[in-house]
Amino acid sequence: MEKISRNAWISYEKEWLTTQEADSIMQKLLQQEDWEQRNIVALGKERTQPRLMSWAGNIPYRYSGQTLPPKHFSSLLETLKHRIEEYCNHTFNHIVLNRYRDGRDHMSAHADNEPELGKNPLIAALSLGVPRRFMLRHKNKKFKGGKKKIVLHHGSLLIMGGDIQHRWRHSVPATGGPTGERINLTLRWLRGPPGWIGDSTEKK
Ligand SMILES: O=C(O)CCC(=O)C(=O)O
Structure with a gap:
């Protein structure tokens, strides 16, 4: 685990899956998922996302002006979710x-x-x-050490925790040259679901 600001941390496991496992899972996902190119709203404008996407979850998820309706977990996604949950000691839905x-x-x-x-997902x-x-960038441009780059490899697992989502932004920038x-x-x-406003026991 690496602390990147007072209460923000990341953990990166480069070879979380073996290359063989990662190859096989990637092939299955390419074939099995219903890949879509969806529209989002960014900076007040509707745009087509510069990538394809798919999802699974029992409740709707709203972000960037779009709502993803509930969609079932395939057995592959369910298995991966369990493995990641065990590793992180945390539940995902x-x-x-x-x-x-x-x-x-x-x-x-x-x-x-x-x-x-x-708070602090x-x-x-x-x-x-x-x-x-x-790329990770602290929201405060004056923050010392507020820029970080991690190369995310085939089969790697990145975990972000603490207040990183409140203090930092992340991106996957476009890159030149031939890339698969x-x-x-x-x-x-x-x-x-969208609109959830928390309960009285949680500080926001
Ligand atoms: O592609 C990635 O590694 C980043 C994905 C991401 O930032 C997101 O789903 O919010």
Whole structure:
């Protein structure tokens, strides 16, 4: 575990899966998932996401002006979720899969800070396929050491915890040159459907 600011940390396991396992899971996901290119609202404008996506979860998840309706977990996703839950000692009820078809596909800087994720959510992210840069930037530009780069490798698991989603943003920038496909699976615990506002025992 690496502390990146007072209450924010990341943990990166480069070879969380063997190459053989990662190859096989990637092939299955490419074939089995219903990949979609969806529209989102970013900076007040509707845009087409620069990547494909799929998801699984029993409750709807709203972010960037779109709502993902409930969708069942395939047995592969259920198995992966259990393995990641055991490793993290944490429960997840939602998975978003992002498919970066080449180096042009990317994810802009954002934080996973929807109210439904609650305070200090633990987020786990499994990477498959070509390595891509994952950039972390502190929201306070003057924060010393506020820029971090991690190369996310095939079969690696990244965990983000503490107040990282409240203090930092992360992105997967576009990259030049020939680049193959990558799939990311992000696991979250949604405390309720869109509009959930917490309970009286939780400080926001
Ligand atoms: O592709 C990645 O590794 C990042 C995914 C991500 O930031 C997200 O799903 O919020």
